Amino acid sequence: MELTPERLAAQLASEPLRPAYLIAGPEPLRVLEAADALRQQARAQGYAEREVFEAEGNQREPDWDALHATLSAPSLFSARRLIELRLPTGKPGKQGAELVSDFCADPAPDVALAVIAGDWSRAHAGKWSEAIGRAGHIVVAWAVKPHELPDWIERRLRARGVRAEREAVQSLCDRVEGNLLAAAQEIDKLALLNDGQTLDAARMEALVADAARYDVFRLVDAALGGQPAHVSRMLAGLRGEGEAVPALLGMVVMELQRAAALARAQARGGNLAAEFKAQRVWDSKQALYKRALQRHAAPRWERFVVAAGHVDRIAKGRAAGDAWQSLERLLLAVAEPRAVALLA
Structure with missing residues (x-):
């Protein structure tokens, strides 16, 4: 059964914990609160032991063998266990999908499996998620639309x-x-x-305070999304809140380098989908990058990366100029091709 995150809490309170749950979606707060509701109800129903499996270090996937052993082994410390499998991409791969499907087909009586994904779309669904739906519940946290x-x-x-x-x-x-x-x-x-x-x-x-998303993540998204007015407004807000240019540049440079890599792959006729995966760009953000790549060719993205380095030198006193003004001009150029002249 598919539920909204808000409906999950009521469902959990009305029945014993199901063997499996999938909580996924592009809205982090709704995913987080749904997962918290599941953990709270699990504790209330005697699931005193919780284990978490996720990719660590340089690994691209969790340790599937360890997860298989855990799902199969009897509990050592309590009668019931909640096992969390965290999949930021929402894709378990062949081995993970088979493991989840096998568990849902014959779940252990003292184990509940919670698959928590940070990305989700209809394309992510497969036999493994259908198996979770039959054994338990699927909870999708779609982004709240402006009119909602x-x-x-x-x-x-x-x-x-x-x-x-x-x-x-x-x-x-x-x-x-x-x-x-x-x-x-x-x-x-x-x-x-x-x-x-x-x-x-x-x-x-x-x-209320003016919390209109004056953060560097949304600042970069506004630039990539072609919203120059938002760029100026957010930068003014960040400056007014006492932020420093060097504190913002790390994320700005990382995203510009990512866009430059995507632009190079596109220019040489490479597989853009594969490059998105290599750059760890989630499906929910790929459209944003695609719009940005339509505005600028690969050489210009390289120029943006160089310009960001110049902003960094200004901010550290190694070059002349106003760091805030230079950063604004750079991000305006990313958002609006006509503003590239500001970098000259």
Whole structure:
């Protein structure tokens, strides 16, 4: 059975733990909260032992042999165990898929298997996920669409005992710009600060902080996505919050180098899908990079990487110039081809 993350908690409370669960999706907060709900209910039902399997170090996959041994072995310390298999890509591979399918076909009575994936689409599904669906539940945490966000925020406010007018809810939506984690944090704060009265827009403005995703991850996404206005706004926000240019450059340089590698592969007619995998770009972000690659050819991405190095030297006092201005010009050039002249 497929459930939403919000429906999972109620389902868990109404029945004994199933042998297997798949919790996956592109929205990290919803995945995290669904997994936490499963762990909490597992503890309540006597699953006192928890083991986690995931890829470590240079390994691309978990240790399947160790997982097989764990799923087959009797518990040493408690009657019941929760085994977590973490798959950031949402793809277990042939050996992992067979292992999951075999377990679901004949699950041990004292074991519950939770597969937690950080990426998911319909293309990820296969016989292994269908096996989980038959033995237990599939929980997909799709990203909340812009038109769904007001209802999501309103439901979460009500769950925290906070009432708000629709204009107040929309005000909070505008501030968090789709960042569910920021929204959740603001709602938790509102639950502490509110005096029990229904919040109007003015009161909401007075209580919440402007958490409009002023972080380097969203900054780079705005540049790659061709949103120059967002780039300038986010940079101004980061600067106002006291961030330093060197603290931002690590992520900026990494993403520019990744885009340059993708552009080189595309220019030589290589397999872009394979390069996405090599660069560890999740399916949910590939469209963002593809749009960026359409705006600039490979040589220009190399130029962007060089420009980022120049920004770093300015920020460290090894070259003349304004580091914030140079960083803004670089990211504007990434977002808008006409702005490349700013780098000259």
